[in-house]
Structures are given as structure tokens and as C-alpha cells.
Amino acid sequence: xxxxxxxxxxxxxxxxxxxxxxxxxxxxxxxxxxxxxxxxxxxxxxxxxxxxxxxxxxxxxxxxxxxxxxxxxxxxxxxxxxxxxxxxxxxxxxxxxxxxxxxxxxxxxxxxxxxxxxxxxxxxxxxxxxxxxxxxxxxxxxxxxxxxxxxxxxxxxxxxxxxxxxxxxxxxxxxxxxxxxxxxxxxxxxxxxxxxxxxxxxxxxxxxxxxxxxxxxxxxxxxxxxxxxxxxxxxxxxxxxxxxxxxxxxxxxxxxxxxxxxxxxxxxxxxxxxxxxxxxxxxxxxxxxxxxxxxxxxxxxxxxxxxxxxxxxxxxxxxxxxxxxxxxxxxxxxxxxxxxxxxxxxxxxxxxxx
Amino acid sequence: xxxxxxxxxxxxxxxxxxxxxxxxxxxxxxxxxxxxxxxxxxxxxxxxxxxxxxxxxxxxxxxxxxxxxxxxxxxxxxxxxxxxxxxxxxxxxxxxxxxxxxxxxxxxxxxxxxxxxxxxxxxxxxxxxxxxxxxxxxxxxxxxxxxxxxxxxxxxxxxxxxxxxxxxxxxxxxxxxxxxxxxxxxxxxxxxxxxxxxxxxxxxxxxxxxxxxxxxxxxxxxxxxxxxxxxxxxxxxxxxxxxxxxxxxxxxxxxxxxxxxxxxxxxxxxxxxxxxxxxxxxxxxxxxxxxxxxxxxxxxxxxxxxxxxxxxxxxxxxxxxxxxxxxxxxxxxxxxxxxxxxxxxxxxxxxxxx
DNA sequence: TTGTAAGCGTTATCAC
DNA sequence: GTGATAACGCTTACAA
Numbered sequence: 001x002x003x004x005x006x007x008x009x010x011x012x013x014x015x016x017x018x019x020x021x022x023x024x025x026x027x028x029x030x031x032x033x034x035x036x037x038x039x040x041x042x043x044x045x046x047x048x049x050x051x052x053x054x055x056x057x058x059x060x061x062x063x064x065x066x067x068x069x070x071x072x073x074x075x076x077x078x079x080x081x082x083x084x085x086x087x088x089x090x091x092x093x094x095x096x097x098x099x100x101x102x103x104x105x106x107x108x109x110x111x112x113x114x115x116x117x118x119x120x121x122x123x124x125x126x127x128x129x130x131x132x133x134x135x136x137x138x139x140x141x142x143x144x145x146x147x148x149x150x151x152x153x154x155x156x157x158x159x160x161x162x163x164x165x166x167x168x169x170x171x172x173x174x175x176x177x178x179x180x181x182x183x184x185x186x187x188x189x190x191x192x193x194x195x196x197x198x199x200x201x202x203x204x205x206x207x208x209x210x211x212x213x214x215x216x217x218x219x220x221x222x223x224x225x226x227x228x229x230x231x232x233x234x235x236x237x238x239x240x241x242x243x244x245x246x247x248x249x250x251x252x253x254x255x256x257x258x259x260x261x262x263x264x265x266x267x268x269x270x271x272x273x274x275x276x277x278x279x280x281x282x283x284x285x286x287x288x289x290x291x292x293x294x295x296x297x298x299x300x301x302x303x304x305x306x307x308x309x310x311x312x313x314x315x316x317x318x319x320x321x322x323x324x325x326x327x328x329x330x331x332x333x334x335x336x337x338x339x340x341x342x343x344x345x346x347x348x349x350x351x352x353x354x
Numbered sequence: 355x356x357x358x359x360x361x362x363x364x365x366x367x368x369x370x371x372x373x374x375x376x377x378x379x380x381x382x383x384x385x386x387x388x389x390x391x392x393x394x395x396x397x398x399x400x401x402x403x404x405x406x407x408x409x410x411x412x413x414x415x416x417x418x419x420x421x422x423x424x425x426x427x428x429x430x431x432x433x434x435x436x437x438x439x440x441x442x443x444x445x446x447x448x449x450x451x452x453x454x455x456x457x458x459x460x461x462x463x464x465x466x467x468x469x470x471x472x473x474x475x476x477x478x479x480x481x482x483x484x485x486x487x488x489x490x491x492x493x494x495x496x497x498x499x500x501x502x503x504x505x506x507x508x509x510x511x512x513x514x515x516x517x518x519x520x521x522x523x524x525x526x527x528x529x530x531x532x533x534x535x536x537x538x539x540x541x542x543x544x545x546x547x548x549x550x551x552x553x554x555x556x557x558x559x560x561x562x563x564x565x566x567x568x569x570x571x572x573x574x575x576x577x578x579x580x581x582x583x584x585x586x587x588x589x590x591x592x593x594x595x596x597x598x599x600x601x602x603x604x605x606x607x608x609x610x611x612x613x614x615x616x617x618x619x620x621x622x623x624x625x626x627x628x629x630x631x632x633x634x635x636x637x638x639x640x641x642x643x644x645x646x647x648x649x650x651x652x653x654x655x656x657x658x659x660x661x662x663x664x665x666x667x668x669x670x671x672x673x674x675x676x677x678x679x680x681x682x683x684x685x686x687x688x689x690x691x692x693x694x695x696x697x698x699x700x701x702x703x704x705x706x707x708x
Numbered sequence: 709t710t711g712t713a714a715g716c717g718t719t720a721t722c723a724c
Numbered sequence: 725g726t727g728a729t730a731a732c733g734c735t736t737a738c739a740a
Contacts, residue, residue: 003498005732005733005734006733006734006735007733007734015710015711016710016711016712017711017733017734017735018710018711018712018713018735018736019709019710019711021734022709022735024734024735025735029709030709030710031709031710034709034710046472046496046497047472048472048473049473049733049734050410050473050732050733050734051406051409051473051474052405052406052407052410052415052474052732052733052734053406053716053732053733053734054473054733054734054735055405055406055409055716056404056406056407056715056716056717056718056732056733056734056735057715057716057733057734057735057736058716058734058735058736059716061406066457077431077432077433077436077437077636078431079431082431083431085457086457088457088458089456089457089458089459089460089461090458090461092457092458093458093461093462094461098470099456099457099458100454100455100456101454101455101456101457102443102452102453102454102455103420103439103440103442103446103453103454103455104442104443104444104445104446104447104452104453105443106443107443107444107447107448108447115402116452118400118401118402119402119403119404119405119408120404120405120406121405142400143400144357227640256640257640260640263642282431286581286610286611286614288617359716359717359718360717360718360719361717361718369726369727370726370727370728371717371718371719371727372719372720372726372727372728372729373725373726373727375718375720376719376725376726378719383725383726384725384726385725385726388725388726403718403719404716404717404718406716406717406718407716407717407718407719407732408717408718409718409732410716410717410718410719410731410732410733410734411717411718411719411731411732412718412719412720412732413732
């Protein structure tokens with residue numbers, strides 16, 4: 001029943017297949033009467049034009065591929081990617097495109113991935129990557145596949161991207177800790193290969209220097225974004241002769257891990273140690289105590305990147321194609337009492353904790 | 355440079371396009387010498403056949419669509435779906451297919467979704483749904499789109515599915531609590547529209563009855579799978595004249611919410627109240643105390659469902675097409691000391707908590 | 709406003 | 725082992 005072609009519909013509606021095609025594509029020059037008759041037949045038989053044939057002739061698929069870092073095993077479980085995906089998906093539906101993400105790319109050789117990309121399944125790509133020297137943007141450019149990037153590598157030459165000012169964000173987080181009176185502030189970094197990490201580190205350094213605080217290499221740990229590495233980093237800090245009184249973690253998951261380590265030592269947050277995260281994933285509101293963190297507007301970043309891509313695909317040129325979003329320090333309970341004028345956006349979402 | 359067609363490659367390699375096609379598809383009857391020459395040209399120019407043209411002529415896309423419940427806003431953040439997706443993706447790569455999930459389906463009218471499905475983007479669908487009377491399976495059957503379902507509705511007539519024995523799983527969880535001496539055991543259910551919920555509830559009832567314990571309607575709360583609803587349910591229980599000493603939550607997120615409520619009352623887990631979850635998402639090991647829960651083999655369910663689907667697509671018939679996976683009670687810290695012979699699988703993953 | 713016909717880039721069926 | 729040639733199911737000039 002659903003194997004019908006446009007030809008069959010044409011016959012049933014007593015018109016030519018061009019007319020059916022016009023009806024399908026909302027072409028104006030079809031007599032209303034005919035249009036209705038054709039639609040009737042289409043609906044009656046549950047006909048939908050076959051994507052492949054359409055793609056072949058138009059040379060466009062109206063499909064947008066979303067590429068997350070392949071290294072990330074459980075990428076789907078990462079709420080950061082979920083929010084980005086949410087934004088991408090919304091913009092796509094709004095503009096009449098379909099956003100697709102393909103599973104199992106991590107199990108695939110790079111060659112196969114590249115081939116998949118080259119087969120023109122997608123009109124364009126939203127690339128989520130803050131990896132420095134990521135081969136993907138180079139490949140996409142060489143293969144002339146339009147893309148916009150979420151995150152960017154200053155040493156690459158991404159033409160279109162959205163990102164945040166990581167340096168300023170980290171600076172804001174650390175300054176908050178300083179304003180609360182902390183003098184020994186540790187940092188848990190992410191993988192060095194991510195371009196955002198040196199930036200966040202420099203924000204951390206700048207805040208310390210501005211406050212005239214010493215920079216102690218012992219207070220720097222390198223994590224891998226995962227809970228476990230945050231825990232390990234914190235355990236390391238707690239064994240120091242002079243442990244920190246506050247920690248800035250480069251993402252929320254590692255912050256949660258750090259909190260875990262703190263509890264295991266029988267210490268309290270924020271009384272003994274204050275902690276600031278990064279990202280503002282939904283779980284931060286559920287952790288006890290609720291995590292003070294830097295909010296990145298992931299969803300908007302996803303939709304903006306997608307909008308830029310679609311604009312480009314549709315030839316709407318002369319648009320800005322590099323956007324830096326601003327971050328927000330969201331103050332919850334993990335640093336103790338408020339004593340500064342940091343913005344309080346997000347506070348209304350906080351579940352009160354006894 | 356990448357706009358080349360098979361025709362161009364043929365010309366450059368001094369062969370016909372049939373030969374290039376044969377090379378591309380590993381057809382045996384090509385002289386090795388010719389084969390190498392053609393491959394050389396292909397690689398040199400970064401040529402890859404255009405998917406649409408291929409799909410049109412073969413009438414197959416080797417693409418498999420994964421459909422998660424549309425109601426789920428942040429579906430991607432749900433680690434259950436992440437694990438399922440992992441399994442689907444792995445099996446697809448193994449069998450030479452590509453698994454795709456499309457974003458923004460939630461913002462889309464059902465009509466549009468159906469049309470998308472009918473356009474034969476996908477050779478088949480892995481449908482993740484335990485919703486009762488879900489319209490999707492009916493649509494897929496009517497549209498003759500092959501699918502396998504993860505979860506199943508006994509009142510529907512899904513031909514191919516994988517699922518778990520929810521009744522037995524819930525029974526196991528509650529029995530564990532009983533074996534630890536609990537007499538007042540509450541349950542936090544999920545949405546009534548999910549077929550697994552009545553099953554889990556009946557497992558709960560059976561365990562209580564077998565132990566000769568009374569069934570108290572006050573000890574039943576209905577949640578919506580989310581953290582907040584687990585918290586609300588627990589708050590309700592804690593206000594009762596005779597609060598429960600143990601809770602069985604129908605998923606891990608609500609269990610975490612319940613723990614939140616318990617802490618807010620200044621109570622302790624497991625000393626004051628014991629708690630068992632369901633699913634065994636990775637976070638259960640990170641919660642404090644680590645959550646005792648029922649493990650569902652999500653990843654295997656995903657890969658099995660996919661294997662069944664692909665077998666069917668490839669005409670490998672006579673296979674079993676309905677598989678019930680077994681669940682495991684994973685004992686961690688949220689119920690206190692072990693006193694029974696429940697299987698200990700998963701214990702090795704547990705981070706010790708002071 | 710509608711129909712005819714060409715063509716999109718492949719694979720597959722034939723001959724040779 | 726290789727090369728013409730005919731589909732595949734659409735969209736889109738161009739005619740009528």
C-alpha cells in the first residue's frame with residue numbers, strides 16, 4: 001500500500017505526475033479543485049514521496065548532521081550535548097530541516113566516517129568540538145561540506161562558529177571564590193587537548209594575580225571531564241600539607257566527583273571547602289548542596305549554530321558567522337553565603353536545601 | 355573537487371562506470387590490476403558515491419532509525435536511552451548499517467513525523483516505547499515499515515520485541531527489602547500509561563503478599579520518572595503517621611529524588627530508610643550512598659533489537675523475534691548490610707564510601 | 709493551468 | 725572481465 005509512486009497517485013487523480021509534484025511542493029499554479037483532489041488521493045493512500053529520489057534530483061537532503069566528539073563513549077548521556085542537541089533540533093524543525101545524529105560513530109574508523117560524510121547524506125554539519133587540531137574541520141573544509149562549529153580552535157580557521165569566552169567565565173568563577181575570602185583556590189582542569197582548557201586556566205590565573213594571591217602548582221589537577229577524575233583530583237588536594245579551601249572545577253561532573261571525595265573525608269561543603277563548577281547541567285540543582293557554577297547557554301548555542309548553517313545553505317550571506325555567547329555565574333549553595341554582586345540568574349530554579 | 359561522479363572516475367581510470375561501480379561494491383569479477391587503478395583514482399580525488407542515487411536504485415538505505423518516546427524533552431540526557439543507543443549503534447556498525455536518531459521530533463507534529471517515516475529514509479526502525487496503546491507501532495505496521503520494539507504492549511501486537519520481566523524484577527527488589535526485615539515498604543511508581551508500571555506494581559504486591567505483609571494504599575505514590583516527582587513522593591510518605599522504612603522506586607532518578615527528600619528531613623540512608631531503584635544507570639554508583647537497584651541490560655537490549663531488525667531486513671527468517679532479558683539485583687549501600695543470597699554482580703564497580 | 713520529457717548518479721541486466 | 729543500457733522515482737524546464 002505504501003509502495004505507491006508519484007505515477008500511481010497521478011493516475012488515480014487523473015493528472016500528470018508533474019501536477020502531483022506541484023501539489024506536493026505547494027506550487028501556486030495548480031487549480032484549487034485539482035489540488036484538493038490530488039491531496040485527497042495522497043492522503044487516502046498514505047503516500048509520501050521517496051526521499052532518495054527527491055534528493056537525487058534536487059541535490060539537497062534538508063538533513064543536517066550533528067557530530068559530537070567521537071572519543072566520548074557515552075556521549076548521549078552527557079547533558080551538555082543533550083542541551084545542544086535540543087537547540088539544534090528546534091531550529092531545524094523551525095526551518096524545515098531534520099537534524100540527525102548517528103550512533104556508533106565511535107566504533108567506526110575515521111575513514112568510514114569520512115566516507116559517510118562525503119556521500120552527501122547531509123546538506124551541512126553542526127560540529128561540536130573544542131578539541132585543538134581536530135581533523136574534522138579540516139576534512140569538512142577540504143570536502144567542501146558546509147559546517148558550523150560549536151567551540152573553536154584559534155589555530156584552525158573555522159569560518160563559522162559559536163563559543164563562549166572561557167577566560168572571562170573562569171575569571172568570574174574564581175573571583176567569586178576570592179570575594180568570599182578564599183586564599184587557597186585549586187583548579188581541576190579538563191583534558192589539555194581541549195582548547196577551552198588553557199583559556200579557563202588563564203582566567204583562573206588572572207583572577208589570582210589580580211588579587212595578589214600566589215600561584216601554587218600543587219593546586220592544579222588535570223581531569224578528563226569525568227566524575228572519577230574530579231574525585232581523584234580532590235583526593236590529591238586533600239592530601240596536601242596545606243589543602244585548598246576552595247576549588248574551581250572545569251565542569252560540573254568533575255565538581256560532583258570532588259564533592260564525593262570531600263564527603264568521604266568527613267568534611268563539609270561549603271563550610272570546609274567551597275566549590276564552583278562549569279556548564280550548569282540540570283543535575284547541579286540536584287546535587288547536595290546545589291552547585292554554584294558557570295552557566296553556558298548550550299541550547300542557544302546549538303540553535304544559533306544551526307541557524308547560521310542553514311542561512312549559509314540557503315545563500316543568505318553577509319551574516320555574522322562568529323558568535324561569542326556570554327556566560328553567567330549561577331550562585332547556589334556550594335560556596336556558602338552570598339557576599340558579592342554576582343548576577344543571580346537561575347536562583348529561582350533552586351530547590352531549597354535544609 | 356568532491357562533486358565528481360562515478361562517470362568522472364570512470365573516465366579518469368579509463369574504464370566504464372560499471373567497472374567503477376563493481377570496484378566500489380567489491381564485486382569479484384574485476385581484474386586486480388584494474389581494481390587497483392580504479393581505487394587509486396577514487397582515493398586521489400576523495401570520491402564517494404552519492405547516497406541518494408544509490409538508495410534510489412537499490413531501494414535500500416542501510417540506515418536504521420531509532421525512535422525514543424517523543425514526550426521526553428531531554429531524552430538525550432536520559433542515560434537509559436544513551437545505553438540503548440550505544441547498543442544499537444554498535445550492532446549497526448558491526449553489520450554495516452548506520453543508526454540515526456533525529457533531533458527535534460518532539461517539536462514536530464505527528465503528521466510530519468509519520469511523513470518522514472514514510473519517505474523511506476530508513477530501512478527499519480528500532481522503537482523504544484513502553485507506552486501502552488502507542489500509536490507508532492500501529493502506524494509502522496500499517497505503513498509496512500519493519501521495526502523491532504524495545505519494551506512491548508501485550509495489548510498491541512508487536513511481532514518483534516525485546517523486554518524484561520518487570521514483574522519478576524520488582525518482586526526481586528521488594529523481596530530484598532523484606533529479607534532485610536522491612537515491613538512497611540512504599541513504592542514510587544512511574545506514569546500509569548507505561549506498560550511496565552502495572553507489571554512492576556504487581557511484582558511489588560506479590561512480594562508483600564507472599565510475606566504476609568499488609569498492602570497499604572498510602573504507601574503508593576505515582577511519579578513521572580523525574581527526580582522531582584520522586585522527591586515529592588517521598589515527602590508525602592514522610593508526612594504519614596507511619597512512614598515507610600523502605601522504598602522501592604520504579605527508576606533511579608526518582609530514587610535519587612527520594613533520597614534528596616530524606617536528607618532534607620535530616621534522616622539517614624540506609625539507617626532510617628532503605629531504598630531500591632530500577633535501571634542501574636551509571637549515576638547510581640555516584641550517588642551517596644551508592645544505590646541498590648535493578649539492573650536492566652539496556653545496551654544488550656539495544657543491540658539485540660537491532661540484530662533482530664537487521665536479520666529481518668536481510669531475510670534471515672525463522673529467528674526468534676521476542677526476547678525477554680533477565681534483570682539483576684545489584685546490591686550497593688542504600689539498603690544497608692547484605693543479609694541474603696542475591697546476586698552480587700556489579701559490586702566490583704562500587705566506589706567505597708566511608 | 710497542465711502535460712511531456714529530460715535528467716539527477718547510481719546499480720543491475722544484459723551482451724560481448 | 726568489461727561495457728552499453730535500462731531502470732530507480734522524483735523535479736523542473738519547456739511546450740502546449
